[in-house]
Amino acid sequence: MSATRTATAHWEGDLFTGSGQVTLESSGNGTFDVSWPARTEEPGGKTSPEELIAAAHSACYNMAFSNILNKAGTPPTTLDTTAAVTFVPGTGITEIKLSTVGSVPGISAEDFQARAEEAKDNCPVSQALKAVPSITIEARLAD
Numbered sequence: 069m070s071a072t073r074t075a076t077a078h079w080e081g082d083l084f085t086g087s088g089q090v091t092l093e094s095s096g097n098g099t100f101d102v103s104w105p106a107r108t109e110e111p112g113g114k115t116s117p118e119e120l121i122a123a124a125h126s127a128c129y130n131m132a133f134s135n136i137l138n139k140a141g142t143p144p145t146t147l148d149t150t151a152a153v154t155f156v157p158g159t160g161i162t163e164i165k166l167s168t169v170g171s172v173p174g175i176s177a178e179d180f181q182a183r184a185e186e187a188k189d190n191c192p193v194s195q196a197l198k199a200v201p202s203i204t205i206e207a208r209l210a211d
Contacts, residue, residue, distance in 0.1 A: 078091075085104075087101060121164075125151040128193035142172050142174050161200050163202045185207075
């Protein structure tokens, strides 16, 4: 079964002084303002393509990781993942750092790390972002 999701974007003005909005059409969860300064300086209450990619990557990663852990017989209680996407003007997205903390009964730290790497390499968003020069994962079990 396949699924298609849709978002739309509207922009007014030039790159540096213009602004726009991104709307999550499929879910209807909202419209978010975007601008060049929000992308390259402080967000100022606006989002950026990189923040949206970070949201997609962290959500996809958690889904893939939870599935991998479950298939290994160690389903997670919780997974909390942050994705930090670095954008360099004139170059593009240069790095994505994933950081995850999991509560997973019955797993060793080594197995947790190995499964975390597997999820990083195989989640669909990671696969879609293979052109990014560096995607890393820092994984640790919750205390």
